[in-house]
Amino acid sequence: MATDIVGYSRLMDGDEAATLAAIKSLRAEVFDPLLAEHKGRVVKLMGDGALVEFNSVVDAVACAVAIQKAVAAHEAGLPSNRRIVFRIGINLGDVVVEGDDLFGDGVNVAARLEQLAPPGGVLISGTAYDQMRGKVGLPLDNMGEQRVKNISEPVRTYSVRMDGAPRAWKLRLRRFRRWVPVAAAAVCLLALTTSATWWFRPIDGVSDKPAIAVLPFDDIGDDEATGRLADGLTEDIVTDLARFPEFDVVARNSTEVYKGKPVDARTVADELDVQYVLAGSIQRQGERVRITAQLVDTRSNNHLWSDRWDRPAEDVFAVQNEIAEQITNRLGNGVGVIQEAGRIAAHRKPPGNLSAFEYYLLGTEKIERFTKEDIEEAIKLLNRAIELDPGLARAWVELYHSHNLLANFGVSPADELKAAADAAERAVRLDPGDAEAHVVLGMSFADRGDLARAKRELDKALQLAPGSAEILTFYAGWASTFGEPERGAEMVDKVMRLDPNYPVWASSSFSYAYFMVGRYEDALKVLDRLTEDNYGKWNWVVRSSSLAGRTRAWCALRA
Template sequence: EVVARNSTEVYKGKPVDARQVASALHVGFVLEGSIQRQNGRVRVTAQLIDAQTGNHLWSDRWDRPAEDVFAVQTEIAEQVTNRLGGGVGLIQAAGRAAAKRKRPENLNAYDYYLLGTEKIEKITIADEEEAIALLNRAVELDPGLARAWVELYHAHGILAGFGINPESEIKAAADVAERAVRLDPSDAEAHAVFGMSLSQKGDNARAKAELDTALRLAPGSSEILTFYTGFAARFNEPERGAQMVDQVMRLDPNYPMWTSNFFAPAYFMAGRYEDALKMLERMTPNNYDKWKWVVLSSSLAALGRMDEANASVRETLKQYPDLTVESMINEV
């Protein structure tokens, strides 16, 4: 949670200890910064402080022309939000580190949720299976923790992509996605995963409506944009999907490896084959599900790199001997 702005107004312009502020407001982290204007330019600084230790977790500085201060304000707010918040942000990373320091018997539902999400991002069969075990423990302890149900969607969906019991895993993914959005209709990512599950059932009209809702709830979220990129082509918007990838990279230059799972197909569907291959290079073959193998083989072929393409096809069929062009087309 983020405290209301008027809660912090009392500290404006005063020298304060971040740990005292955090204690008074009952928050775990404090974001502080400053704005300076000089000679037609504006300089903004920001830093994130761990309230428990007083340690600085992150800092950054922006120097921009001052003539369009509102655009500068929006740009910096989006960058700070994406760097700190969501599933890829510094605050969640700090929470994971704290959970790892706890004894197993002291872990709570949120700790299990944090540890499960970390496993999901590794995108291997073993890690996804471990993620499901951790997240199931989270919802056993707190069935109302919507974010844990959201993350269970990702883990079940990734396993299905690897060909592990695809029918049952897709059904499990759909069930947990629907539960997540029922539990918290204000959660943008819950709408996103529900939309993704609808698309996987072939209901692309409702899927697009849910993903559009997610974007309205969190228009500057790199995570929500990332999820949309993987499905834009199904909505006959391949170019928009690729443009969203470009947007995410501007919002969060430190975009993690798992985003390539969405970005490589998005670039491929827009005909940006070199960019698709660059995204796949951020992954290892252990991270490739059948779609990533298809994107690799097809992108190489589209670029005229036929020897490499043929080798990739042979490896793909070794991993997924029943895969056909027709079956892949039917999934789009």
């Protein structure tokens, strides 16, 4: 049951205290009792969601419908702009069981159905429908087959017609990038996922994550091939941005209504309750395509970022993938445009008014300065974020980096590495679907000499976010240790293409990756981005070794 709150950011902006109180009431009075009644078992949290297992598809569907009806009744006496409304999706499919965890296409499809579900509605896959047909007296609308990215067969979908609702229109065909690692099917059960992380987290802290809407890219010229490229690019950007837990991304079915229409960013912001709007266009010129993109802050109406690409048109899919990766890495990642805008806004507020998320943003800013003093300050800021919201997994991720860096600077190495390991384990427990959480756990295992587990965690991170410059950055520094030095250097080369303005701290792992394949000149160029107060002990080792390697190579050439 993939569930999210429609317009959550708008509700929080309107009245944080009232929204939190309403959520607490719903958790106690609706969700927990209904899950217990219908024998639902919570398996794990997944970023903005959770995985719940049911032994019966009938129980799962009955639970979903009961939740929607109970929430509607609970909220009926409130003004329409203060009501809490959910989307829910259900799937029956094969999964892989690893300990208490579940993976596979059965989970993936369940997660995607929620994004297609209408507000206040329940969307069911065809496999779930086949098992419940004739057993539950519910009016269902056949919504047709939906193309799900990386799933070979289309997914049949059915929408529950809730009391008083008219017959639903068929949903548009969509594609999705699969975001959970795939393995051979082992057990057939019902995957019921919910993206209401607040249900399981402490609710006293307030998160003010930004939200972004990606408008359909305009097809200038209106030819079929360019139109397909525009649709594919929009879809890939939405899917890639959705892997970043630092902000919320509006599902594509909600932005599709703007396709081909001249729209104002502020109008979109009001209708979809977002702070940022990404728009772009694609134009074919002979054998080349020109792609533009721009990010607008709807509160100020300022253009925060824009770029343009001119590429050969012979391989439109390669162009689509390249541009989508570049855009998402520029907007996302720890040094992305959206993160930076959040930091600037946080600096304008008095410290006493900062939220947990804003303390987290300021902590990441300190880490990027890469000095011992700034890292110590980052730890204070991140600990404050955790005091306000102990469930903020990304703060624990950054605490790993902070403690690990202090150990690299020679500050109580044993104590700092222990603190780093504890933070990494906490991050994965809180958010098993966060690729960076798996990265830091992997690096923690490597710090302790457990290379097999380290590689498994880093590989899992790369499966969750294959095009992330940040994940590639972290992995590149360890590839040589795993016996794959060439792969590490290739990862650095890809990061350079995706994010030429990579953060200063990445210079350490990049220089080591280049050094290990004998690219001494490249290693020294990367290290030149660091000043002396950024240098840890290991940087001096790599620098001196690279100088020696370069000198030996020159001597060999002269000989």
